[in-house]
Amino acid sequence: MDFALGTADRMMRESVREFCEAEIAPIAQDIEDDHRFPAEVFDQLAELDVLGVPVDEAYGGLGADQSTYAVVTEELGRVSGSIGLSYAAHVSLASKPIDAYGTPEQKERWLRPLAEGEYLGAWALTEPDSGSDASDMDTTAERDGDAYVLNGTKQFITNASVAGSILVKAVTDPEAGYDGISTFIVDPREDDGFEVTTEWEKMGLNASPTCEIRFDDCRIPANRLLGEEGDGWDQTKETLQGGRISIAALSTGLAQGAYEAAKAYAGEREQFGQPISEFDAIRDTLVDMYRKTQRARLLTREAAWRYDEGEDVTLHSALAKLDASEAAREVAEDAVQVLGGYGYTTDFAPQRFYRDAKLMEIGEGTSEIQHLVVARELGL
Structure with missing residues (x-):
């Protein structure tokens, strides 16, 4: 390891x-x-x-x-x-x-x-109608003298209700397509016209706030523009390379936690006079859980290494994120099964890993989007 x-x-x-x-x-x-x-x-x-x-x-x-x-x-x-x-x-x-x-x-x-x-901090890209097409953006930022005025809604924003700064993607030139998107630094504690409108109740990950936020003539100084006007989409693509590696790492951690919980339980729980880890079905399940976790870890480490070497990691970050997120969900589900009825209770961790893991296949690009990215990088 x-x-x-x-x-x-x-x-x-x-x-x-x-x-x-x-x-x-x-x-x-x-x-x-x-x-x-x-x-x-x-x-x-x-x-x-x-x-x-x-x-x-x-x-x-x-x-x-x-x-x-x-x-x-x-x-x-x-x-x-x-x-x-x-x-x-x-x-x-x-x-x-x-x-x-x-x-x-x-x-x-x-x-x-x-x-x-x-x-x-937080990062606000997704909007209620954009889904996987994150570039389909309605939030706008209009220049007004020495300021920009932001209007629009962002959805599923992690940390927004506890953040001291939020990076917001907004359209500065509606006619320019991808080249009309820019990035702004918003101070949610001080900037008028900013509001957290919803903090979502979720299937899992409920100790991490996920919010809808709204900008209503939110006026911010022009020096809050990050980079130049029109740089926002290129910045987003670069940011997501590292972001996908971090989700792959998080997914690997969820898988590791679920595997360890199942292994420990199987070694202690006895049925028919022996630990259940000695039964072929449980032992083989644990082996598969370990295999998936280790594979996810190695793909993640390769992607991180390539990133640190300055390589284009479009393929490797997408592959790591795709594999690790699916491994997290599969390993966590197996952990619940190994624990049986106990696995379905909140007295044991696997149910939490199971619920948490599902978002890994959705956030920062769904599994379907990762398949698309990998296929494109392979020339398919």
Whole structure:
């Protein structure tokens, strides 16, 4: 399991795992039951200095690579999909674009507090009518003197109700198609005309807030434009390369947690005078669960390595995300089955992994979209 990790990444993994076991695992089910965002956990993650793992050290980050970040995301997912999801959205979607495209002034003002954990961030792309065609965008940003005025609605936005900054995609030139989309930094605490209109009740991941947000003549300074007008879609495509790797890592963590729960239970639960792990059906299921988890991990690590090498990872990030998300759902379902009736109760973790895993096949590009991307990259 460790052969693809360097010494620094192994040390990071052990540090984060120790924290997860001590601080997150005991409350993982409670925060789901209560639908409570655990702000105190993210305060502790800030103290661990992992909220800006791949962010430039000059602006409060660790200056580490995508591979290290994937290790942290996997470990969080291993105990709590909700915490892993809010973490991944904060780092990949809300922080990295500012690191990549922001001016020095924007980085100091907006990136540093994200990396140092002063608050979490969010990223607003999806709209009620856009679905998988994220470029079909109705939210607009009109220039008015030294400001932009935003109008529109964004949906399924992770962290929006707890965020200190939100990166918003909006149309600045309706006639330019993809080249008419731009990115803006919104301060939900200060900007008038911003409102969280809905916090969704979900099948799973209920300790991670998922929101609908609305802009009603939300006026922001012109210096909140990230990059240039029209850069938004290219920025989005680049952001999603890293984002898909982070979802693959989170999915791998969910699969690992489900596998470990099933293996431990099967070794302790006795039927007909022997542990159920000694029955062929259970043993073979556990082997398949391990195989799927390890395959997902290796695909994710390859994608992260290629990303760190500066390669185009369109194919590899899509493949990793596709495989790992489906593995998470399949392994979690098998874990519920191994535990039988207990697996269906909230006294045991597999049901939570099962419910959490389903979103991995939907968010940041559905499995159907990943098939499309992989086919296109293969020339099919």
